[in-house]
Amino acid sequence: MKKTALALAPLVLGMFCAAGAHAQPAAPAATTRPAPPVIHYRTETIDGVKIFYREAGPADGPVVLLLxxxxxxxxxxxNLIPYxxxxxxxxxxxxxxxxQSEAPDPKKFTYSFAHYADIVDTLVQRLGASRYALYVMDYGAPVGYRLALKHPERVSGLIVQNGNAYEEGLRDFWNPIKAYWTENTPARRKALAGLVTLDITKFQYTDGMGDVSRISPDNWIHDQALLDRPGNSDIQLDMLYDYxxxxxxxxxxxxxxxxxKPPTIIVWGKNDTIFPAEGAHPYLRDLPDAEFHLLDSGHFALEDRLAEMAPLIHDFLDRKVAPR
Structure with a gap:
């Protein structure tokens, strides 16, 4: 009897373990999440100048040009690119x-919005982008719209964020700049030198923001380090004059x-001092079907409203630029 019990022990133990194993709750299935996109950081030499650009997404996908x-x-x-x-x-x-683009000597290179539009045009052609939606912001608006005048058939849509195309949008902030346009003198130029200082750079990121704790200080530290490169302040003042x-x-x-009548979405920080909401509303005169969103934000609205803006932009592109 004892030998029989010993002989059966492994079988009983195995049955007990098997029963116990079946009694355990099933492990949750692994969640499959899409891998984050790979972003490439590249340069292309145009007019003798190395032009830096970021590129991501499927090579055959509809193109979105961010200016x-x-x-x-x-x-x-x-932060928007991966989305x-x-x-x-x-x-x-x-x-x-x-x-990260080169900054040649202004005596040897023409800094102007017309030249920038030509350079961007050359870049996208080299990259094989024959059609694109334009995301325009601030200086990106005149660059992008000049590009659109050159090749209107290539524009599949517009994403407008605090980018002006109407005189109603040039409010009080622009008065000393307009004086510089009227009278290009050393005194007028010197009066604008403060626009390239750290205080104003920080102001552009923080003014009109409901929650400044959302704004990374890396922004103005990064931008100011580049503005402070030797000779760069003169480049910026040249561009202000060329505006x-x-x-x-x-x-x-x-x-x-x-x-x-390009499909258009307007996502505009309404508290912007530089390009206030008075410059956003006139778009609806010429683009009455534009999707219009005034956001409780400032100049760089992507910094605190990305969670709101990115879904709006992606949905717009899905419906209007690359419908399924």
């Missing part, structure tokens, strides 16, 4: 004198809107 403002660079889109790159080929260049050449083109930009 930055002053005093920043493609860095302003660093769009699941489906879209995203290209974000730095203009000469900004970000006057955009204003006579506003009627042509507006005619482009009316003639081509």
């Amino acid at each position: 930055h403002g002053f005093p920043t660079s493609s860095h302003m889109f660093r 769009l790159a699941d489906k879209y080929r995203v290209i974000a260049p730095d203009y000469p004198g900004y970000g 006057r050449t955009n204003v006579p083109l506003y009627p042509k930009f507006q005619q482009f809107f009316r003639d081509r």
Whole structure:
């Protein structure tokens, strides 16, 4: 009897373990999450200048061209790019004198919005982007709209964030700059030197923001380090003076809107001192079907409203630029 019990012990133990194993709750199935997109950081030499750009997303995806403002660079889109790159080929260049692009001597290189538009045009053509949605912000608006005048058939849509195309948008902030346009003297130029200092750079990121704790101080430290490069302040003052050449083109930009009727979404920080909401509303005169969103934010709205803006932009692109 004892031998029989010993012989049965392994079998009984095995049955007990098996029963115990079956009694354990099943492990949860592994959740499969999409891998984050790979972002490439590249340069292309155009007109003898190395132009830096960020690129992400499927090579055959619809193109979204991100055009930055002053005093920043493609860095302003660093958080938006991964969100769009699941489906879209995203290209974000730095203009000469900004970000990681080279900043040649102004005596040897023409710093102007017309030249920037030509450089961006050359870049996207080299990259094989024959059609694109334009995301325009601040300086990116005249660069992008000049590009649109050159190739209206290539524009698949517009994403407008605090980018002006109407004189109503040039409010009090612009008065000393307009005086510089009227009278290009050393005194007028010197009066604007404060616009490239740390206080104003920080102001651009924090003014009008409901919760400044959402704004990374890396922004103004990063931008100011680049503004403080030898000779860069002169480049910025040259660009401020050249901005006057955009204003006579506003009627042509507006005619482009009316003639081509590009699908448009406006996502505008309404508390912006530089490009206030007075510059956002006139778009609806020429683009009455535009999707219009005034956000409780300031100049760099992506810094505190990304969670709101990114889904709006992605949904707009899905419906209007790359419908399934």
